[in-house]
Amino acid sequence: MRNGIFTIMRKELSRFFGDKRLVVSILLPGILVYVMYSFMGSAMGSNFGVDEDYVPTVQAVDLPASMEALLPQTGFAVVVAADEAAAKELVTAQELDLLMVFPKDFDETVAAYQAASGSPAPNVELYYNSASTNSTFTYQTVVALLDTYEAGMVNKFDVNAGGEGYDLATDEDSMGSLFAMLMPMLLMTFLYSGCAAVAPESIAGEKERGTIATMLITPIRRGDIALGKILALGVISTISAASSTIGTVLAMPKLMGKAVEGMNASIYGVTDYLLLAAVIFSTVLVLVTLISILSAFAKTIKEAQTYAMPVMLLSMGLGLSGMFGGGASQELWAYCVPLYNSVQCMTGVFSFSVLPVGVAITVAANAAVTLLGVFVLAKMFNNEKIIFAR
């Protein structure tokens, strides 16, 4: 590496690591993400769950004998409704969880009913309150019970009786597809935030403070300044993105709750992580280059942050596309388009279907875009209208 590039890189890095506040500002998001996601996970869990020792209250009108025998299975407190209208009001007021209204002589009617006759089947009415978690839970339990009862009456065959052991996807695959859905979007967002936190400060900030001209007065090549800055910013942004990513991965089991018990990032091997690291670093370089070029047009850091907004929308939008894309693309052209290619590679790595040649193309395409950007930035550094814009 040429000396000039190295000198600029060293300066950018020591400026950054010499300032404790800046260091905290890139590490903090990771910690915040962890705390926030863990909190969200536990808040959502308590919101949609019912306390284990809660006993739902149910009232019934014309409760048939068959149900009288069946309902105790649920452990619910079932009493006969004295007044249907009053019971409905109790459900509305969330003081009663469920009101069951059976047709008169339910058992006889059901036994006599012929499905082929075309006349409407006997209807059981269940009144519940969807605004109450307990009521919804009670309703769902009773519906399931009635469905089972109905199925038992005309049972000719079962499908997957017992339910366990039929899904042959490994736990790894299920976790992988979950990671593949969420992580590209989160990663793209984190990568953008990491870059946006440092690039405007380094380019527009130096313009604003008048320190860039002091550098431009020396014989160092403009290309060396541009490349040195972009590489250093890339390193810093990657650290920042890594902090947020680690925070997310650690918080993921808490966010997802019991559904993915035991879910963690140890399902991926060293190769996966190395491929991911290559994709992330090359993506960061593209983002830093784009934001740096936009920042060079800006007169102040604030202005630069505004100019960078479209890049944010682009990278988050592409990240979202990974959520609905149906897995990593198998078409090689998809790996030639910067940022889009990153999402494809990330989806691939997380779902265990990565194309190594795709990653190679991605890294090469991103490197090419970065070099082109360095060239543009160097030209901009030579342009007095841009550097000395007032």
Place this chain on the structure above:
Amino acid sequence: MSEKKELLQVQALTKTFQLSSKQQKLEKTKEKVRTAVDHLSFTAYEGEIFGLLGPNGAGKTTTLRLLSTLIRPNSGDALVDGFSVVKEPDQVRSRIGFLTSELKLEDCFTPNYLFDFFADLHGVAPSVRKERKAALFARFGIDKFAEVKVANLSTGMKQKISLVVSIVHDPDIIIFDEPTNGLDVITAKVVTDFLEELKHEGKTILVSTHIFSLIEKLCDRVGIIISGKMILCDTLENVCGGMSLEDRFFEIYKETVGDEE
């Protein structure tokens, strides 16, 4: 004088700026382009101090920025030790030291770090750098503050550090824009004494100022710029013609501006 090497040759240098509509209104003018430097020519010889004298807005700073390659001329050229500011700006940059209030140092670094950083950008060898730093820091009393962040230093000390940083590469041509502006009398004297020292070392120095006494004290030759044009350029003696520089300047100013109005 004429057998001395012509280290700086300025040839019909011209620079124009676009006026924004706001400026046009402010100055009540319809012209869209303002000529800041108008076919300016002069020569500075090796080992002399050349002073550019002119009122505010005359084009002094623009001229110096053109010579230091920060901005490019619309037409004309300047040769710095034989290298064109238009065609070989890199060569020019490695031969000049430029000091102006416009060039700032990053607050978060120490003088020690900044000296090394700029020495690296100029490609100064580490051993030479160390020696030069020790000498310059001692000369300006920076050694005591070598490890204090620039942000925490006084204005005078900052100016001294800017000066030292601008000559880390020991350039043969030194261009100082208003070198004593904003300095107290003591620091100003340190700077002017140093300029004389540099001259005795054989350096060529170009200073811009509107302070007559500074020109009288330091300069061998002087160029008077008014409205971007070189009105008079000669040795200090010849320019003054027995008068004080101040009286002579106002005489010239009246003639010139009177002519134009």
